[in-house]
Amino acid sequence: MTRFIGVESLAAIVRETGIDTFLRGLADYIEADFLRWPQFHKVPRHASHGEVGVVELMPIADDRLFGFKYVNGHPSNGRHNLLTVAAFGVLSDMATGYPRLMSEMTLLTALRTAATSALVARRLARPDSRVMAMIGLGAQSDFQALAFRALLGIERLRVYDIDPASTAKFVRNMGAQGFQIEVCSTGQDAVIGSDIITTATADKRNATILSSNMVGAGVHINAIGGDCPGKTELQRDILARARVFVELEEQTRIEGELQQMPANFPVTEIWQVLAGLAEGRTDAAQITLFDSVGFALEDFSALRYLDDLARGTAHAAEIDLIAEPAMPVDLFGLLEGEREPEPRMAA
């Protein structure tokens, strides 16, 4: 049987663990996997483009485990009250090829994106950072706020979104979580006095959310929204002024804010900073920029974390995804139904 964690089960696991503990644990798993970066077989994602959206498969493996995420991107889904981005994923044993865990990954992706942002900011933001500006208060924003508090202790937020319903949602959710929230009337207003700037808007255009004159010395920018070809959020000059950090360079050059820059514009892969092989922030006046697009490794870490967590809970179900004939050569016997499968060795 394959362990299955649906949306309800994942929500229950996060509630029982406590979201702060969950996010910190998840960040630890992501960091541990970034530290062994060269051990992974990394490949570009596979994308099937349709008229109104894309469906992607994102595989990654090390010698022991194989993981993949299925994720769509359909900007028009909002009109049908469906999610723009929905996902699920699978973790398998390379020794047998059998899947051990299947999980929803819409919530899990939001959690891993936030954990990655905070993990990176913990290395790159000034240690005395207290105030975060947030531009874009969509589905990802709540998770970002929680992760930055869990990992960096950030409690003061200056926020802005063009959509009043999204703003109201954020204030309701994160107000109840005890954040000090200042709702601002423009993005420009939100960044005043902020140590960290998180941009997470969903508009699929090259829309300038943050212009260079809004960005002061010493700020860390956590740029989440520019994550596919043709979608960026930051004015080009900001990148030119900043030290830029990425997940997988070749992917970010195509999908990230980086698509605005020449191919030889210097960037640092974040795993090198985490591993102590490259410098992060080198002085307090520097602008650091994490050009986040999301990478399969983070999904792999999230599935690995969930697999370990779920072993201790009652929330995982089991599904008969893989046939278990008593005699492997007698697959047909499964159709007959009456024969009882003999116990088999665990994978």
Place this chain on the structure above:
Amino acid sequence: MTRFIGVESLAAIVRETGIDTFLRGLADYIEADFLRWPQFHKVPRHASHGEVGVVELMPIADDRLFGFKYVNGHPSNGRHNLLTVAAFGVLSDMATGYPRLMSEMTLLTALRTAATSALVARRLARPDSRVMAMIGLGAQSDFQALAFRALLGIERLRVYDIDPASTAKFVRNMGAQGFQIEVCSTGQDAVIGSDIITTATADKRNATILSSNMVGAGVHINAIGGDCPGKTELQRDILARARVFVELEEQTRIEGELQQMPANFPVTEIWQVLAGLAEGRTDAAQITLFDSVGFALEDFSALRYLDDLARGTAHAAEIDLIAEPAMPVDLFGLLEGEREPEPRMAA
């Protein structure tokens, strides 16, 4: 919610439908999709190779639906009483990117492989074919026998396998299904007087199961076993004497019996024969050869067939694979649990 069909449910659906009807219906869906071959976005499969096996993702899409199969290949699994090849798959709507069906595909792959073989043989074998030789009586063989009876009326089988346990399994299963089975002591013996020869051995080497002197005029060869680089079953001379038919030429050149031949050796894609764009068998003395390796289109057709069949049965379960927040921008609200999601439009 996503419809889920596990191993037990699929077995129940096949039993209720009747295996002959199921195989004929499946062949109709596969044929219908082959007939619209140019409409599909076809890509090579993605393979992650480990020390002892491979895990593959096989995606395919048309304008309306996206499908993929997860399948492993682990020859060493037999030692642990696990399947060498296990699979599951997903069918999604391109309009929303949401998965509509997740199914086990270990059984379903065996069924679609057999349905494809019989569908092709119905076009290529001599119409007066009555006797089939089967060399290799592993997991796939029972399904092959049933499909050839369901689509071509073949009831007389001359069979051989190196493994007595596999032979006993086949005789037990297919004897109970009413076939006239002659167990032979060699492959050479099995092919005597046969109109069709099915080779389906599992040995992952270039092992010659069928040599040219065993193959008489007018025979149709259904070669299932040569399906990955380094694995072939037929002596090279047989290909040189035969008209060779394939699924997707570029894939079969790497994976099929065809890997033994020069790159310009002529082959015909089977969809062209089904569509009347290319000739199949042109005379009764010709040797025809279907060099089958399995293609993503057949899995797509199988998922589509199952999706239609399952709608009328009580055997499909539902799993909460994809989050359904009442307000898409409020993904965080799902973690809180207390809020009841509002009804949403169906995908």
